Amino acid sequence: MGRRGARGRVSGMAQLPAEPGDRLRVADAAAARALFAPLAAERVEVAAFAYLDPEWRLLGLRHARSAAAAAIDVPMRAVATDVLALDCARVVMAHNHPSGDAAPSAADRAQTKRLAQALDALDVQLFDHLVIAGERVTSFRALGLL
Numbered sequence: 001m002g003r004r005g006a007r008g009r010v011s012g013m014a015q016l017p018a019e020p021g022d023r024l025r026v027a028d029a030a031a032a033r034a035l036f037a038p039l040a041a042e043r044v045e046v047a048a049f050a051y052l053d054p055e056w057r058l059l060g061l062r063h064a065r066s067a068a069a070a071a072i073d074v075p076m077r078a079v080a081t082d083v084l085a086l087d088c089a090r091v092v093m094a095h096n097h098p099s100g101d102a103a104p105s106a107a108d109r110a111q112t113k114r115l116a117q118a119l120d121a122l123d124v125q126l127f128d129h130l131v132i133a134g135e136r137v138t139s140f141r142a143l144g145l146l
Contacts, residue, residue, distance in 0.1 A: 026092060027056035029139060032130060036094035039132045047095040049079055051088040052127070059086045074111045076118055083124050091119060094130040102133035104140065112140055 026032050032050070035058075039046055045066040051059045062082055064075045074093075083091065093115065095108075104112075108131060116126040129140040140146045 024058045025056050026050055026052055026058055029128075029142075032092050032094070032128060033137050035092075036130055036132060039094060039096040040134055042096050043098055045095055045098065047074060047093065049082070050092045050094075051082055051086045052090045052092065054089040056090075059088050074115055076115065079115065080118060080122065083119065083122055088124060090125040090127040091115075092128050092130070093126065094132055097131055097133040100133050100136075102131050102136035102138040104129075104131050104138060104143070104145070109145065112145065116146060 024031075024035070026035055035050060036048055039048060042065075047064045047066075049062045049064075051061070053059055060082060062075075062078060064073075064078070079091070082088075093112070108129075112126070112129045115129075119126050126146060127141065128146060131138040131140075
């Protein structure tokens with residue numbers, strides 16, 4: 001994540017079933033890892049955002065695909081728009097590292113801090129940011145970075 005000029009395509013937000021009982025619960029690390037597992041197969045960096053209600057039910061998803069293999073800009077405006085449209089309580093973000101190194105980069109840390117501050121201003125929690133590299137997953141929350 002990170003480098004300016006690494007903008008890519010931001011896909012539309014996928015809104016999920018209106019009935020709360022029909023929604024997937026993303027209430028623990030295992031559920032979040034399963035939700036974002038397909039990112040491991042991507043050849044370029046892809047960021048994904050899961051929007052959750054107060055009961056940890058999934059309201060919608062957004063994916064942002066990088067134009068570069070090793071960098072992506074977080075689409076702050078799109079995420080803020082989704083947060084407000086869905087009236088969500090928290091966001092879980094994930095992105096892949098096609099390099100195979102699951103360690104968060106300095107750019108990952110900076111963009112995560114920036115997103116957390118932006119969401120905080122909207123009274124929404126950035127609950128976690130997962131870095132996925134093959135079978136390895138690093139959690140910003142587990143590292144004490146959120």
